[in-house]
Amino acid sequence: MSFTQSLVILLALIAASSFFSMAEIALAASRRVRLRQMADDGDPRADTVLHVQEQPGYYFTAVQIGQNAVAILGGIVGEGSLTPYIADALYWIDNPVVLRHLSAALSFIAIISAFILLSDLLPKRIGMSQPEKFAVRLIRPMQACVALLKPIVWFYSRITDLVLRVSGMPAQRDDRVTPDDILSLAEAGAQSGLLARNEQRVIENVFELDSITVASAMSTRDRIAWFNIDDSDTIIRARITEQPYSTYPVVQDDLDHVIGYVDAKDLFQRALKNEPINLRDPALLHKVLVVPAQVTLAEVLDQFRQVHEDFAVVVNEYSMVVGVVTLNDVMSTVMGDLVAMDEEEMIVRRDDNSWLIDGITPIGDVERALGIDTLPDEDSYETLAGFLMVMLRRIPKRTDTVTVGNFTFEVMDVDSYRIDQVMVTRKTPAVE
Structure with missing residues (x-):
């Protein structure tokens, strides 16, 4: 077999392996919400992909059979075809044993590198960039492969299902969308600039309604x-x-x-x-x-x-x-912040490390403004004034201070036992 013929066969095997790699990652990474939207827009292939995602066993079995068969053929063709040409290029090595082993090793490295780069890393990167687009384009050829390899696919799929049942592992992926998933998507959208920070905050506030009193x-x-x-x-x-x-x-x-x-x-x-x-x-x-x-x-x-x-x-x-x-x-x-409030704000940030806060501000709002997870004895009070009373064990007076962690709370104004204003100062600036 000539070098040109060997090279053509290797490129064909690499292309086949690339096809299977891209088909695998595209199906796994495709989002059901986007696929459903494509199906509603009139693309029947998207509906097919959705059905395959529900029962992906045969699909992934065909992918693995194809990838492994191509890899084995690539090793056989590559090592036998490239080794003589590499040996000719290393003519200056006098020791025939060293020449034979070195040529085989270099041929192996060249074939493995070509498959890793061109049939694995590159197609998966491309498939991840637009998974739904490639999933709908490759679904029909993959269905043909599944039909062609059906007896082998059925055999290995049944063995895989048996192992999953015995081990108690789930056989289907969980496509339920959780609040954390939505918040993560909103954060990613804000970081990419597709979603305004105020809009992201609105989404977060909606999911916080069940935790804010x-x-x-x-x-x-x-x-x-x-x-x-x-x-x-x-x-x-x-x-x-x-x-x-x-x-x-x-x-x-x-x-x-x-x-x-x-x-x-x-x-x-x-x-x-x-x-x-x-x-x-x-x-x-x-x-x-x-x-x-x-x-x-x-x-x-x-x-x-x-x-x-x-x-x-x-x-x-x-x-x-x-x-x-x-x-x-x-x-x-x-x-x-998307709505303008006519009333005076209860929390006013004076600079990066100080806040002027009304005494009746709910303690949850204070914690969020200061970036504090919890305050001491949190179950004993509901407002900033209540927090100061618990910490001081008496009715606070003007200039009374309480220090908790990196923050100092100073009473600025008291009116008939009511704490009007509290100055909160961060002792050590926050690290960005």
């Missing part, structure tokens, strides 16, 4: 505008002018006895029509949803959906009202 989104007790059931028309009109909100709780005597709520639009309609406003009117007073402070935002959304409301009163374990939450509050938590 309602305290992180609610308006706290001292910021609630409410009416007493016996308030006069004059008082009601004055309050909605001074404190314009969309919803107002209605109480009996004090805030801890909420009996319902009124919608601002109903009040405005009566005010514009110069009609008297009486909170005992059943047409104005609505039944209020009450939720415990320990529930998550995901649970609050579920309760909003069940009762068809978008407003709830939040109470603690002693049935004391600690705040109110609206659907807009939850959505603002999800949207983050």
Whole structure:
């Protein structure tokens, strides 16, 4: 066999091995979501690939049979064909034994290198770049190979299935998409520039709703505008002018006895029509949803959906009202920086290593802002003020400080035992 003939046969074997390598990696790396989209767009080959992914045993068996057969043939053809020509090139070596062994070794290295580079590494790199595209292009030729090798494929597939059953290993891949998968894709999209960082943060916030308590989104007790059931028309009109909100709780005597709520639009309609406003009117007073402070935002959304409301009163374990939450509050938590907030921010970053934080800020928000995993005795408090009280074992005073790890918390302002502002300073700058 001439050198040209040997070279043509080797190139043909390398091309066949490249085909099997690319077919293997393309099927394994193809994403079902993308394939489903291609199938919906009218490509029947994508639907075929999806079916093969569900039962890939015969497919991969045919790939391995083809790759191994080609590799064996390549070794036989290459070593027998290239060794004489390499020996001729090494004519200056006088020792025939050394020449024979060295020629065989160089022939072996050349064949192995060609197969590794051209039939394994290169096709797999190409197949990984666009797996769905190559999977649909190669599925029909691979089905022909499976049909051609069906008896052998059936035999080895049955042996493989038996081994998997005996060992207890799964025979099918798990294509379930988990929240971690989605978050990883969002992070990859943000790093590549295809997804804005704010959009990535929105996706993360959606998956955090089941871990963030309602305290992180609610308006706290001292910021609630409410009416007493016996308030006069004059008082009601004055309050909605001074404190314009969309919803107002209605109480009996004090805030801890909420009996319902009124919608601002109903009040405005009566005010514009110069009609008297009486909170005992059943047409104005609505039944209020009450939720415990320990529930998550995901649970609050579920309760909003069940009762068809978008407003709830939040109470603690002693049935004391600690705040109110609206659907807009939850959505603002999800949207983050994409929406503009008219209210003063509870956490203001002064520079890279210091923050000015309101004392009633939920401790979870403080931890996220500072990049802290947990704080000491975290189950004993819900707000930054509660954290300082637990650490100091008394009511904090102005200039009191608490140091935890790399952070120092200094009380800046106290108003009637209420901690208004806390300065948090990072002692050692964070390493980027």
